[in-house]
Amino acid sequence: QVQLQESGPRLVKPSETLSLTCTVSGDSISSYFWTWIRQPPGKGLEWIGYISYTGNTKYNPSLKSRLTISVDKSKNHFSLNVTSVTAADTAVYYCARGGDTSWFDPWGQGVLVTVSS
Amino acid sequence: SYVLTQPPSVTVAPGKTAKITCGGNNIGGKSIHWYQQKPGQAPMLVIYYDSDRPSGIPERFSGSNSGNTASLTISRVEAGDEADYYCQVWDRSSDHPVVFGGGTKLTVL
Numbered sequence: 001q002v003q004l005q006e007s008g009p010r011l012v013k014p015s016e017t018l019s020l021t022c023t024v025s026g027d028s029i030s031s032y033f034w035t036w037i038r039q040p041p042g043k044g045l046e047w048i049g050y051i052s053y054t055g056n057t058k059y060n061p062s063l064k065s066r067l068t069i070s071v072d073k074s075k076n077h078f079s080l081n082v083t084s085v086t087a088a089d090t091a092v093y094y095c096a097r098g099g100d101t102s103w104f105d106p107w108g109q110g111v112l113v114t115v116s117s
Numbered sequence: 118s119y120v121l122t123q124p125p126s127v128t129v130a131p132g133k134t135a136k137i138t139c140g141g142n143n144i145g146g147k148s149i150h151w152y153q154q155k156p157g158q159a160p161m162l163v164i165y166y167d168s169d170r171p172s173g174i175p176e177r178f179s180g181s182n183s184g185n186t187a188s189l190t191i192s193r194v195e196a197g198d199e200a201d202y203y204c205q206v207w208d209r210s211s212d213h214p215v216v217f218g219g220g221t222k223l224t225v226l
Binding site: 035044045046047050058060061062094101103104105106107108109110 | 148150152158159160161162165166171203205207209212213214215216217218219220
């Protein structure tokens with residue numbers, strides 16, 4: 001059974017970098033695509049971007065200039081960096097398996113990241 | 118970019134049928150996926166490729182997609198079906214290829 005688990009700091013200061021990792025168990029990251037999605041409190045889902053196991057990426061244009069998604073096959077995880085964060089980046093961040101026209105399944109449990117001084 | 122429109126809320130009585138719609142320009146020409154999100158939980162896939170159910174999803178959940186409207190239908194609704202439901206498509210021609218609907222809150226009364 002595939003499981004995904006997000007990890008990283010829950011509190012980030014404005015203008016700093018948000019960094020999260022998604023560890024995959026029960027499946028090799030060297031298959032499929034892997035995606036980040038976020039959900040501001042009380043709001044809907046926003047796609048952030050995805051990465052293939054070969055490292056090819058596709059980002060949300062509205063976030064692209066601040067985003068980096070990378071994959072580490074040796075650790076079977078992939079990561080998200082968002083630079084120059086503001087309060088608008090406060091959200092629950094989810095990782096999920098899927099990308100490049102497929103559905104997203106399964107999802108990690110999500111992690112609430114708050115941007116505040 | 119492509120826009121998906123969902124009603125903010127749908128209310129249904131237990132045992133009845135709930136239909137949640139997702140509107141988009143020629144959405145019938147795209148594949149649609151549906152997710153269920155209960156309070157405090159991550160979204161979960163309930164329908165993929167318009168009408169296919171993942172393993173473990175009850176047959177009460179079904180989907181259709183044609184023209185400008187896709188639908189998620191839940192038959193014999195139970196209290197445990199109360200959740201937010203999101204539709205999602207891929208818009209291959211766009212720089213923003215992953216599109217989610219705004220979500221529909223299903224209330225079981």
